[in-house]
Amino acid sequence: MIRTGAFVVALCHLQQGSVQVQVGQTVQTGERLGRCGNSGNSTEPHLHVQTISSLDLACADAVPIRFGGTLPPTGAIVDL
Template identity: 65%
Template sequence: MREPIDLSYPFRGRWLTQNSPADRVPSHGTTLFATSYAIDFVPVDDDGRTAPITLTTLLRPEPADRFPGFGRPVLAPASGTVVAVHDQAPDHDAFRGLPSVGYALTQRRRAEAGWEALAGNHVLIALPEGPVVALCHLQRGSVQVAPGQQVPVGEPLGRCGNSGNSTEPHVHLQAIDQPDVRRAAALPLAFAGRLPRNGEIVDAG
């Protein structure tokens, strides 16, 4: 296996790690669309929580803007060239508790619609050495960059949303060997030389 691509965290503040390749590969349970080493980060508050769980949470979908991380800035994890953006997918409700079961049953339909349907709003950045980094599930209308634009590490790209295949606001990040995700191979990644494990809270300051 090739050496991991070393990235910076694409955010500031506290975020919870989910679906980490530090715990299993493929991290999302599938190799579809080069997601073998993909990782998810969920924004949390100072107490390490997303949104409070109530009886309503268990029974009905919730507005995405109820979550404290909805709209948080998402930053470039490396310097490179923007090669693709999508910014018009709607942010849908969040699904926890029983609603998440029904949402899971529609997963196959979204997968059949292709990677763009799963990714929702996204930015793809080509690194100078060749790999491409994808950041997905961004908030509709929040993308601040355009194809062809050079971005330094830490450059604001957009905001955390709940578009595409997402049960609550979070950022999905994956590294691939070319911009065409349908033909790409997954590449391993790391952050300052390591991968956070599932359930670990990252504090990026």
């Protein structure tokens, strides 16, 4: 998870053992964090990106996230 001030960005399904950053480390846009994996019920590597309101997952709310200035429709594939 990445803290961005008021929000937290969760990156799910990174390849096991591929994370290249440490807890508490400051990261920059474009910096490699890890490799895309295919954990879970999937047939190919993919990444789930979710913005939430708190590190406490029990009480966190989802926060809309924009890619390229727009909010993708539900279920859309975002190719960056």
